[in-house]
Amino acid sequence: MSHAKPVRKAVIPVAGNGTRFLPATKAMPKEMLPIVDRPVVQYAVDEARQAGIEHIIFVTGRNKQIIEDHFDIAPELMSSLSRAGKTAQLSELADMLPTAGSVSFTRQQAPLGLGHAVWCAREMVGDEPFALLLPDMVSHGKRGCMAGLVELYAETGGNILGVEQCALEDVSKYGIVGVGDTVNHGFAVTTMVEKPHPDDAPSNLFLNGRYILQPSIFDKLADQPRGAGDDVQLTDAMVTLSKTETFHAHPYQGRMFDCGCKHGFLEANVAFALARADINALVFDSLKSMIASHERGFGSP
Secondary structure, eight states: OOOOOOOOEEEEEOOOOOGGGTTTTTTSOGGGSEETTEEHHHHHHHHHHHTTOOEEEEEEOTTOHHHHHHTSOOHHHHHHHHHTTOHHHHHHHHHHSOOTTSEEEEEOOSOOOHHHHHHTTHHHHOSSOEEEEOTTEEEESSSOHHHHHHHHHHHHOSEEEEEEEOOGGGGGGSEEEEEEEEETTEEEEEEEEESOOGGGOSOSEEEEEEEEEOTTHHHHHHHOOOOGGGSOOHHHHHHHHTTTSOEEEEEOSSEEEETTSHHHHHHHHHHHHHTOTTTHHHHHHHHHHHHHHHHTTOSOO
16 A cells, blocks of 8 residues: 555646537537536536545636625525525535635636646645546546545545547547556556557557656656647646656546537536436436437438
């Protein structure tokens, strides 16, 4: 077992503009788009809390105030629900509300990439390991992906990456890892390659938006040259850090939905709706009816 410092803090970057979802995101952050009845960002926070994270650090941008409001108390709404006797909704809102002082916000003033967003959280993270959850990637399974990363970290220490399998022909879409020695909850990472050609890929295991990183990553990010898209790339900094520190990976047994793209967002809504006992039958019947209509040529134009 590792004697590394515990992972108490999580960084969640929410500064992106959400251009792939315009016009819906013209006035509303993409992180607040709902999957059934909870905003995308809520799933990342719930996953972090399930994994034992005590403090959430949001890296925000302009026009993201609504995210801060979402994780704050709403006295008028609570009072209205109480008067109406809607105890179930009151209880649900109370359960999702973070305890006082357990959520912080910092600003990424310029859109300089994921690596820069992570670097903006350095003062709040301090000199301790931290979890990083990309909220666009929503985990769906018996439990969230981060819990498995925390378990592996307890064994190995160092830096931990969440990974998931993809089809070999799709490796050019992702950051791909090389597979080394097996440990109880994962394996050692031998290499990280960004969007390789299928013939050159070290595996078909891709980085799925969940990380545990040591604070030494901040020094690498501070000096990291701009990479693809003229942004500060987190993967580039991790490759540099891997020359002096260990990286292990935890293969997630559930599924990650990429809610940063339209089809992934729609798939997530269907999957989470079908997993809900209160609405799954209705949703299933509606889907069957719509598919049948589409096959008969009666779909919407």
